[in-house]
Amino acid sequence: MTLQAMKAELGFLSRPDGSSVLTQGDTSVIAAIYGPGDIKLSREKIEKATIDVVYKPKSGLPGCDEKVDERMIRNICETSIVGSLHPRTAINIITQEVQDSGSLLSCCINASSIALLDAAIPQKFTVAAVTCVFDKDDELILNPNLRQEKECKAAFTFVFESTSYETVATTSFGSYGKEQLKTALAACKEASKTLFTFYKDLLTKKLSKD
Amino acid sequence: MRDNPLSICEREFILAAVEIQKRIDGREPYDLRKIKITFGLDYGCCHVELGKTRVMAQVSCEIAAPKQTRLNEGTMFINVELSPMAAPQFETRSQDLNTEITRLLERSIKNSRCVDLESLCIMAGEKVWELRVDVHVLNHEGNILDCANIAAIAALAHFRRPDVTVCGEEITVHPADERDPVPLSILHMPLCVTFAFFHNGKCLILDPNEREERVMDGKMVVSMNKHREICTLQISGQMLLEKDQIFRCTNMAVKKVIVLTELIQLSLENDSNARAAGEKFGFAESVETNEITTEYKEESEVDMSDIDDQVVMATQNGNSEDGSIEELELDMETKVTIMFEGTGMIGQGGANTWDMDEDMESDLTEHKQKPQANSRSATIAKHIGGDLSGESEEEDTVMLQQEDIGLQSKPIISSEEPTGNEIDLTAALAKPRGKKKKSKHKH
Numbered sequence: 001m002t003l004q005a006m007k008a009e010l011g012f013l014s015r016p017d018g019s020s021v022l023t024q025g026d027t028s029v030i031a032a033i034y035g036p037g038d039i040k041l042s043r044e045k046i047e048k049a050t051i052d053v054v055y056k057p058k059s060g061l062p063g064c065d066e067k068v069d070e071r072m073i074r075n076i077c078e079t080s081i082v083g084s085l086h087p088r089t090a091i092n093i094i095t096q097e098v099q100d101s102g103s104l105l106s107c108c109i110n111a112s113s114i115a116l117l118d119a120a121i122p123q124k125f126t127v128a129a130v131t132c133v134f135d136k137d138d139e140l141i142l143n144p145n146l147r148q149e150k151e152c153k154a155a156f157t158f159v160f161e162s163t164s165y166e167t168v169a170t171t172s173f174g175s176y177g178k179e180q181l182k183t184a185l186a187a188c189k190e191a192s193k194t195l196f197t198f199y200k201d202l203l204t205k206k207l208s209k210d
Numbered sequence: 211m212r213d214n215p216l217s218i219c220e221r222e223f224i225l226a227a228v229e230i231q232k233r234i235d236g237r238e239p240y241d242l243r244k245i246k247i248t249f250g251l252d253y254g255c256c257h258v259e260l261g262k263t264r265v266m267a268q269v270s271c272e273i274a275a276p277k278q279t280r281l282n283e284g285t286m287f288i289n290v291e292l293s294p295m296a297a298p299q300f301e302t303r304s305q306d307l308n309t310e311i312t313r314l315l316e317r318s319i320k321n322s323r324c325v326d327l328e329s330l331c332i333m334a335g336e337k338v339w340e341l342r343v344d345v346h347v348l349n350h351e352g353n354i355l356d357c358a359n360i361a362a363i364a365a366l367a368h369f370r371r372p373d374v375t376v377c378g379e380e381i382t383v384h385p386a387d388e389r390d391p392v393p394l395s396i397l398h399m400p401l402c403v404t405f406a407f408f409h410n411g412k413c414l415i416l417d418p419n420e421r422e423e424r425v426m427d428g429k430m431v432v433s434m435n436k437h438r439e440i441c442t443l444q445i446s447g448q449m450l451l452e453k454d455q456i457f458r459c460t461n462m463a464v465k466k467v468i469v470l471t472e473l474i475q476l477s478l479e480n481d482s483n484a485r486a487a488g489e490k491f492g493f494a495e496s497v498e499t500n501e502i503t504t505e506y507k508e509e510s511e512v513d514m515s516d517i518d519d520q521v522v523m524a525t526q527n528g529n530s531e532d533g534s535i536e537e538l539e540l541d542m543e544t545k546v547t548i549m550f551e552g553t554g555m556i557g558q559g560g561a562n563t564w565d566m567d568e569d570m571e572s573d574l575t576e577h578k579q580k581p582q583a584n585s586r587s588a589t590i591a592k593h594i595g596g597d598l599s600g601e602s603e604e605e606d607t608v609m610l611q612q613e614d615i616g617l618q619s620k621p622i623i624s625s626e627e628p629t630g631n632e633i634d635l636t637a638a639l640a641k642p643r644g645k646k647k648k649s650k651h652k653h
Contacts, residue, residue: 001512009497009504013349014262015297023494026251030348032295037211056293058255059270059344090211094295096348098266098493099251142512191512202505 003130003191004143006198008111010118010206016094018119022111025143026101031111033119035091048083049091055108056096069105073112076159076169080113082122091121102145103131105171106157110195117203125161127168128195130188132156134180142191156184160192162199211298216424224425228408228415233422235261239415240462243353245470247364247477251492253391254369258361261419264349267361269369273332273383274340284330284338288315289345290358296350311355314444315345318359318400318433322441325366326395332374332381339371341394352419355431359402364474367396368481400441401470402433403463411449416462430456432463436471 004025013019016032036049043050053074055066062070077093093115095108106129113127133144133152141148149155154174161168167185176184224234231239243261250256254269277285290312292300319325330339343365345358370391373384406418406426418426428447434440440460445451484491499506 001514003510003512005509006507007494007497007499007504009501011503013264013295014351015349016295019295021497023497026492026494028494030295034211034294034298037298039211054294056291056295056346058266058346059268059342092211092294092298094293096266096293096295096346099255101251187512187514190514194507194510194512198505198507201507205505206503208502 001140001142001187001191003194006195008114008198008202010114010202016115016119018115018117018121020111020114020118021098022107022114023099024103024107024110025145026099027104027107028098029104029107029111030096030098031108031115032094032096033091033112033115033121034094035119035121036086036089037092039088039090043090044088045083047087049081049086049089051078051081051083051091051093053077053093053112054095056094058097058100069108072105072169072171073109076109076127077112077116079168080123080125080127080161081116082124085122100146102147102149103143103157105129106131106143106159109159114199114202117199118206125163126196126199127159127161128192128199129157129159129169130191130195132158132184132188132191134174134176134184138180140183140187142187154180154184156181156188158185158188158192160189162196165189165192213297213299216421220421221425224421225408228413228422231413233415235419239413242417242466242469243419245360245473246496247360247474248493248496249364249368249477249481249491251494254365255493256361256365256368257493257496258357258364260353260357260360260417262349262351263353263357264347265354265357265361266346266348267358267365268344268346269365270342270344271339271369271371272342273337273381276331276335276338280327281335282331282338283327284341286320286325286327286341286343288312288320288343288362290315291344291346292350292354293346293348296347296354300347300350307354311345311358314355314402314431314433314442315358315362317442317444318402319343319362319366322398322400322433322435324363324396324398324400324435324441326397329395330371333376337381341366341369350420352421352423353404353417356402356404356417359400359433360470360474363396363399363401364478366394367399367474367478369394398435398437398439399471399474400433400435401467402431402442403466405430405432405459405463407447407449407451411451411455414455414459416466430459432460434460434463434467436464436468438464 007023009021011019012021012030013032016034018033019031021028021030039050051074053070055062055070055073057066073093073095081091083091093112095112097104097108109127109129116123117126130142131144132140132142133148133155135141135148135152138153141152144152144155152174154172154176156170156172156176158167159169160166172181227234228239233239235243237243243263244259246259248257250268252268256267258265258267274285276283290308292305292308292311294300325341330341332338343362345362347354347358370393372386373389373392375382375384403416404418405414405416406422406429407414408426410427415422418429423429426447428445428449430446430451431442431444432440433442443460481491498504
């Protein structure tokens with residue numbers, strides 16, 4: 001089983017406090033972080049930071065599906081960020097679709113995770129998302145492309161945390177058996193370790209002297 | 211989020227610098243910043259970097275009805291999104307700057323009729339192509355308009371729409387693998403050039419950056435094409451300009467426009483060559499890999515040798531759960547009890563198949579102690595209970611006998627079996643969630 005080529009750049013944009021561009025296979029996403037910054041009085045939380053996530057599709061206005069993805073990213077980031085260190089502030093996370101060639105949601109989650117690292121927002125752990133599908137011959141494919149995503153029997157996205165590789169969030173589509181779910185979970189967990197090493201290499205390179 | 215205010219020191223420094231023909235980023239007054247144009251994998255996707263200002267444009271199309279006033283012309287819609295990514299003060303709802311840029315782009319591109327909209331007609335008065343240009347501002351470092359204009363025009367020139375054939379009343383849209391998509395006919399390329407004025411219009415600079423934009427008295431936007439035709443001209447701000455100055459600006463603008471048009475043509479050519487040669491192209495390729503901030507990892511094998519063991523172990527655990535459920539189901543089949551006259555009960559409820567926290571489990575054991583009736587038997591019990599109270603005289607009173615239950619219980623159980631399988635699945639699903647909660651506690 002192969003995990004597609006990955007390419008990431010930190011500090012891609014000059015204005016945000018942290019930004020990244022992540023390409024997994026052909027899918028590309030730009031993520032940017034602003035914060036912790038000021039917030040409207042009506043939206044501030046007295047004990048922790050308010051986390052705002054905006055997902056921008058490439059063409060057209062965001063619809064219901066995009067809102068669901070947005071919400072999922074927000075929930076994940078709320079778990080990972082130590083918001084209590086920055087009470088009464090806002091942390092804005094913006095993800096922009098650049099190229100959708102399948103597994104867009106996991107790419108968005110990973111890009112925001114890298115951007116959070118770039119912005120040096122305190123986190124309990126980093127997260128990595130992996131999408132996999134069972135195709136019509138019940139073969140497991142990691143990070144599928146658009147066609148594979150369309151023709152699949154079942155699709156899963158698992159999000160893992162970096163400390164003990166436990167699941168932080170999951171979402172699935174289609175019909176599948178118990179065995180398949182377990183195989184998918186185990187495979188994605190294994191693949192997430194590759195992603196975490198990638199994050200580490202990326203940060204090591206950025207913070208290196210040369 | 212509010213933007214950082216500009217200090218008085220900075221303001222005065224910029225103004226003083228402009229007065230002696232110097233700029234804070236080291237450019238000459240009439241220099242454009244460095245421009246980089248890249249195209250995406252999809253047709254009609256263009257990224258433009260003007261210095262650090264970054265804009266992405268995407269063109270899309272669909273078939274729609276034409277406007278009632280122009281029955282044989284396609285339509286074009288320009289949508290500018292000032293993404294909150296570009297600057298902290300931008301929010302999702304539209305604002306003045308957004309409207310200003312949208313209007314100027316419409317005047318520059320749509321009203322100059324640079325795209326031949328008549329060629330987008332499929333069937334006069336019935337079906338035409340509707341073009342949509344989405345312009346996303348990703349990074350705001352000044353002069354968004356020029357950057358957005360270049361991105362929009364380049365994206366339109368790069369775009370290919372699906373081919374259509376009309377046979378009588380029938381319209382066939384050919385997908386890309388059937389027939390090559392057709393490019394739009396772009397008649398000319400109007401490009402905006404922005405001049406910023408300082409000191410009551412005495413000093414002027416080209417392509418102001420974000421700091422300079424905040425200090426300037428006013429600006430003039432000229433949209434021209436390389437044939438020296440002015441498509442739009444707008445002067446805004448608090449200043450008065452002389453006629454000579456406007457002529458000077460337009461003469462300068464045309465030189466820049468010629469350079470820009472050549473650049474767009476060149477990058478379009480490069481892209482089509484790369485596509486034809488089957489080389490790598492697109493946005494991802496434009497990201498440099500040898501920078502310190504970038505990391506590249508080639509396609510890698512994920513080691514799956516441990517996974518099979520994990521799955522086997524997990525399944526074994528799962529099987530033991532299954533076993534216990536089956537046993538209980540067998541119990542349920544046999545144990546149909548009559549609690550007291552008129553009330554029947556089947557089983558004691560299934561075993562807990564969900565992975566739960568300890569406190570939740572203790573809740574469940576409490577529940578377990580209370581005899582839980584099967585839904586079907588519960589309705590029977592209720593029905594009879596109502597009769598016994600004698601509220602409705604019309605209904606026949608049915609007494610539930612041991613034999614009746616024996617007969618009824620069979621179909622109930624057979625219908626129960628497939629649902630038993632479903633319970634397994636939810637158990638598997640619940641697993642990660644349960645773990646998630648535990649991991650939360652840890653931290």
